[in-house]
Amino acid sequence: xxxxxxxxxxxxxxxxxxxxxxxxxxxxxxxxxxxxxxxxxxxxxxxxxxxxxxxxxxxxxxxxxxxxxxxxxxxxxxxxxxxxxxxxxxxxxxxxxxxxxxxxxxxxxxxxxxxxxxxxxxxxxxxxxxxxxxxxxxxxxxxxxxxxxxxxxxxxxxxxxxxxx
Numbered sequence: 372x373x374x375x376x377x378x379x380x381x382x383x384x385x386x387x388x389x390x391x392x393x394x395x396x397x398x399x400x401x402x403x404x405x406x407x408x409x410x411x412x413x414x415x416x417x418x419x420x421x422x423x424x425x426x427x428x429x430x431x432x433x434x435x436x437x438x439x440x441x442x443x444x445x446x447x448x449x450x451x452x453x454x455x456x457x458x459x460x461x462x463x464x465x466x467x468x469x470x471x472x473x474x475x476x477x478x479x480x481x482x483x484x485x486x487x488x489x490x491x492x493x494x495x496x497x498x499x500x501x502x503x504x505x506x507x508x509x510x511x512x513x514x515x516x517x518x519x520x521x522x523x524x525x526x527x528x529x530x531x532x533x534x535x536x
Contacts, residue, residue: 433506
């Protein structure tokens with residue numbers, strides 16, 4: 372469930388922005404982060420939807436779950452900080468998480484912060500407990516186990532019962 376929550380949110384967020392990357396850049400610019408040059412804002416605006424889609428898919432299928440969930444959780448923490456600083460500075464913007472963002476008369480900062488916190492908690496759960504049913508990790512990285520009974524039986528066959536150990 373945690374993979375679907377975090378991965379689904381990232382996938383959906385990326386898909387809502389991928390068709391209008393210029394709008395994604397404008398959404399990043401709406402945060403008015405003076406320390407970021409325009410070229411960095413543009414790179415974030417163009418790259419973020421692609422990263423969200425790719426990361427969302429990787430989390431949903433359960434590939435490299437611990438690492439991908441850690442990256443997703445860090446992204447959520449960055450989003451939480453971004454939304455918090457916009458709210459604290461009195462900006463009236465839509466976060467741009469599931470839309471093109473930009474200015475709005477009715478920002479929903481508290482709702483956005485709670486939502487992103489839930490996504491971050493789902494990510495933390497996956498970092499802590501990455502193994503889950505129906506994941507590619509389970510198929511690719513099956514644990515190699517050997518039963519001790521089999522080892523003892525093989526040793527008896529090799530050594531013989533009357534050979535001292």
